[in-house]
Amino acid sequence: MQDEKILDLFWQRKESAIDETERKYRTYLHCIAFSILGDLSDCQETVNDTLLKAWNSIPPHRPAVLSTYLGKIVRQTAIDRYRSQHRQKRNGGEYALSLSELQECISDGDKTAEEADAKLLGESISRFLKAQKKEARTVFVQRYYFSDPIRAIAQRHGISEAKATSLLHRTRLALREHLQKEGFLL
Numbered sequence: 001m002q003d004e005k006i007l008d009l010f011w012q013r014k015e016s017a018i019d020e021t022e023r024k025y026r027t028y029l030h031c032i033a034f035s036i037l038g039d040l041s042d043c044q045e046t047v048n049d050t051l052l053k054a055w056n057s058i059p060p061h062r063p064a065v066l067s068t069y070l071g072k073i074v075r076q077t078a079i080d081r082y083r084s085q086h087r088q089k090r091n092g093g094e095y096a097l098s099l100s101e102l103q104e105c106i107s108d109g110d111k112t113a114e115e116a117d118a119k120l121l122g123e124s125i126s127r128f129l130k131a132q133k134k135e136a137r138t139v140f141v142q143r144y145y146f147s148d149p150i151r152a153i154a155q156r157h158g159i160s161e162a163k164a165t166s167l168l169h170r171t172r173l174a175l176r177e178h179l180q181k182e183g184f185l186l
Contacts, residue, residue, distance in 0.1 A: 003066040010058040017058075018051050025067060029074045035147040036078040046081055050074040075145070098147050101172065121184055128178045132171065139164060140171045 001020045009017035029050055033043040050073045063069030129137050135157060142148040142156070154164040179185045 006066060007058065007062060010055070011062070018055060021054060021066075021070070022047075022051060025070055028067065029070060032071060032074050032146055033078040035149070036075070036082055042081060042085075043078075046074060046078045049077050053077065098144050101143075101168065121179075124179065124182045124184060125175070128175055132174075136167055136171050139167050143168055 001024065006017055006020045006024070009020060026047060029047045030043050033046040033050075034040070037043055037046065050070060053073050054070060057073075061069075129140065132140070139153055139157060142153050143150070148156075150161050150164050150168070154161045157164065159167075176185065
């Protein structure tokens with residue numbers, strides 16, 4: 001079923017909207033959740049929570065791209081679940097590993113100031129990524145937005161893990177330089 005028809009079902013408050021959304025996007029949502037959580041039962045709960053959040057937010061929202069809207073919801077829901085489960089202990093997982101890789105690009109400044117600048121920082125990172133070659137941009141997004149494992153990224157792009165790692169390293173260095181020029185890092 002096309003997204004417009006699914007959105008119409010949401011707006012008509014028909015429960016079949018959930019069924020159609022689940023049928024079309026379950027695998028996509030599950031992949032995002034699994035790359036962050038690494039646990040099948042947590043992924044299932046996260047996908048179910050995502051469908052409920054979509055039901056509760058459509059209407060009043062009518063997303064232009066349903067897959068992107070759902071992707072944002074599942075990603076944030078999975079991150080929230082991950083943080084909740086790992087408050088006391090910090091252990092592995094692709095999400096934690098990808099965050100540690102980005103640590104060199106993150107300022108250690110005032111949290112309040114960082115939150116106030118979050119929108120500007122997001123816009124700056126978007127500009128940076130748009131200026132990158134397609135392969136570097138997609139590899140970066142797959143790693144740091146979707147938290148995909150390097151092995152999966154390398155396979156998807158037909159490159160070695162070493163090349164993927166090197167590409168990510170060079171892109172992080174370029175991002176750090178870009179953020180310094182834009183005044184986000186010292």
